[in-house]
Amino acid sequence: MKNHHSLMLLCIVMLVICQNLGNVEGRYHFHKKQKSKTSNIVSPAYAPSPEDPISQPPDYPPPVPSDQSYAPAPSDMSDPGNSTTDCIFDVRSFGAVGDGDNDDTAAFRDAWKEACQVESGVVLVPSDGTFMITSTIFSGPCKSGLVFQVDGVLMPPNGPDCWPKSDSSKQWLVFYRLDDMTLTGTGTIEGNGQKWWDLPCKPHKGPGGSTLPGPCESPALIRFFMSSNLVVTGLRIQNSPQFHMKFDGCRGVLINRLSISSPKLSPNTDGIHIENTKSVGIYNSVIGNGDDCISIGTGCSDVDIEAVTCGPSHGISIGSLGVQNSRACVSNITVRNAIIKDSDNGLRIKTWQGGSGSVTGIWFENIQMENVRNCLIVDQYYCLSKACRNQTSAVYLTDVTYRNIKGTYDVRSPPIHFACSDSVACTNITMSEVELLPYEGVLVDDPFCWNAYGTQETLTIPPIDCLQDGMPQSLAENSLYDC
Numbered sequence: 436m437k438n439h440h441s442l443m444l445l446c447i448v449m450l451v452i453c454q455n456l457g458n459v460e461g462r463y464h465f466h467k468k469q470k471s472k473t474s475n476i477v478s479p480a481y482a483p484s485p486e487d488p489i490s491q492p493p494d495y496p497p498p499v500p501s502d503q504s505y506a507p508a509p510s511d512m513s514d515p516g517n518s519t520t521d522c523i524f525d526v527r528s529f530g531a532v533g534d535g536d537n538d539d540t541a542a543f544r545d546a547w548k549e550a551c552q553v554e555s556g557v558v559l560v561p562s563d564g565t566f567m568i569t570s571t572i573f574s575g576p577c578k579s580g581l582v583f584q585v586d587g588v589l590m591p592p593n594g595p596d597c598w599p600k601s602d603s604s605k606q607w608l609v610f611y612r613l614d615d616m617t618l619t620g621t622g623t624i625e626g627n628g629q630k631w632w633d634l635p636c637k638p639h640k641g642p643g644g645s646t647l648p649g650p651c652e653s654p655a656l657i658r659f660f661m662s663s664n665l666v667v668t669g670l671r672i673q674n675s676p677q678f679h680m681k682f683d684g685c686r687g688v689l690i691n692r693l694s695i696s697s698p699k700l701s702p703n704t705d706g707i708h709i710e711n712t713k714s715v716g717i718y719n720s721v722i723g724n725g726d727d728c729i730s731i732g733t734g735c736s737d738v739d740i741e742a743v744t745c746g747p748s749h750g751i752s753i754g755s756l757g758v759q760n761s762r763a764c765v766s767n768i769t770v771r772n773a774i775i776k777d778s779d780n781g782l783r784i785k786t787w788q789g790g791s792g793s794v795t796g797i798w799f800e801n802i803q804m805e806n807v808r809n810c811l812i813v814d815q816y817y818c819l820s821k822a823c824r825n826q827t828s829a830v831y832l833t834d835v836t837y838r839n840i841k842g843t844y845d846v847r848s849p850p851i852h853f854a855c856s857d858s859v860a861c862t863n864i865t866m867s868e869v870e871l872l873p874y875e876g877v878l879v880d881d882p883f884c885w886n887a888y889g890t891q892e893t894l895t896i897p898p899i900d901c902l903q904d905g906m907p908q909s910l911a912e913n914s915l916y917d918c
């Protein structure tokens with residue numbers, strides 16, 4: 436209690452300082468940027484997990500060269516911080532109760548509004564409470580260096596019956612039109628997903644194991660939309676009703692040291708989904724859920740994934756792309772030093788028939804598989820209904836490298852499956868040091884390829900003799916594949 440009081444006092448003092456700063460800015464239209472932007476990032480206490488990735492994961496993400504301004508330098512992150520310059524807006528000072536029951540939305544909105552107006556403002560969700568808020572869009576533009584720091588527990592209403600009818604049931608925490616913002620903390624974002632997963636419109640959750648017709652919308656837990664230079668670190672994010680984190684229309688995203696978890700059978704609970712987003716680094720994170728560990732949709736490029744552990748999950752997925760004859764472009768994606776275990780897929784690229792555009796410059800390196808179905812899979816016939824028509828165009832897949840991919844597969848499906856489009860072959864698939872053995876049971880040494888071209892630099896295990904040399908004759912220059 437004593438700590439609590441002194442914390443409150445501190446916060447009030449901070450508030451006064453911040454408000455004065457704000458007033459000064461207001462009066463004098465003082466627009467000069469303070470250059471203390473990273474000083475208030477309380478370094479996240481990341482508990483190293485026994486499941487941490489193989490082969491010396493980088494302690495901190497390697498520099499992501501592209502966009503200079505998007506990642507704070509490592510030295511800044513480990514800095515204990517200079518709290519005398521912080522502007523902390525504790526949600527309790529705005530009336531949040533934090534008993535897990537009260538609706539604290541108004542307090543969060545008010546804290547956000549104030550923090551947004553000062554340089555390096557911090558919305559603080561203190562460690563000694565469980566805060567419930569309803570679906571909220573935290574929007575900018577805000578002053579730079581804004582931090583949303585969750586040290587306690589933050590959660591949405593518990594299930595669809597408690598969801599206010601007037602709120603969107605597609606999303607919960609939304610960050611919109613922000614630049615240079617951090618979401619961090621030592622706490623937990625708890626999704627309360629169970630009642631959503633059990634809706635009778637979810638697969639096999641209806642009477643007698645049926646699936647009742649939808650709509651079956653469930654909220655994505657955290658969404659970043661139309662924003663840039665984002666950092667998300669340290670948090671535990673769990674039990675989302677649907678996707679845990681979603682980025683769309685963003686540029687410059689650094690994700691580090693997250694723990695994301697949901698049960699293996701929770702439907703549609705992708706860990707991190709990105710689309711139309713460029714310059715992304717995802718590092719040192721552990722993800723276990725009921726769907727894709729990381730999914731990469733159309734319009735993504737320059738994505739670097741390193742030292743991530745997935746499982747159980749549906750693996751790391753590019754796609755699905757080209758739905759309804761759309762043009763899809765994905766390029767320059769690297770996945771390195773990852774572990775994928777107990778998963779339905781390992782590394783998957785999936786496209787619908789009839790699309791256009793391309794997937795190019797994909798690099799999978801140093802991946803350890805443990806008991807994974809479909810370790811390496813390209814599926815250019817992706818179809819939800821099993822009734823998709825054969826079409827004459829497809830998203831073109833080229834320059835895909837699989838290097839040092841080792842471990843074990845679940846024998847229920849062949850470990851390597853390259854089903855490329857009839858009309859558009861996959862080209863320049865490079866395989867090197869790919870060695871996959873059965874986790875248990877009988878070897879399925881029956882890799883499958885259809886219309887797939889490339890080279891093996893070393894002997895693949897199981898042996899793969901269906902990959903064709905050179906280039907297909909029919910592959911003409913074609914503007915369909917331009918991006």
Ligand SMILES: *[C@@H]1O[C@H](CO)[C@@H](O)[C@H](O)[C@H]1NC(C)=O
Pocket residue numbers: 516517519520
């Ligand atoms: C904090 O800021 C003050 C004033 O700018 C400075 O004198 C001090 O050295 C800083 N402390 C740390 C730990 O950076």
Ligand SMILES: *[C@@H]1O[C@H](CO)[C@@H](O)[C@H](O)[C@H]1NC(C)=O
Pocket residue numbers: 499500501714715736737738739767
């Ligand atoms: C590929 O992406 C990385 C970041 O992930 C970036 O640094 C690099 O410049 C990109 N390469 C190309 C050729 O675009």
Ligand SMILES: *[C@@H]1O[C@H](CO)[C@@H](O)[C@H](O)[C@H]1NC(C)=O
Pocket residue numbers: 823824825
């Ligand atoms: C699509 O093409 C495949 C392979 O040529 C063929 O087996 C299948 O019957 C075709 N499906 C339809 C719906 O035409």
Ligand SMILES: *[C@@H]1O[C@H](CO)[C@@H](O)[C@H](O)[C@H]1NC(C)=O
Pocket residue numbers: 796797834835836863865
């Ligand atoms: C094949 O892919 C590799 C790796 O992406 C690339 O370095 C090489 O230039 C490509 N080869 C051709 C002929 O395009």
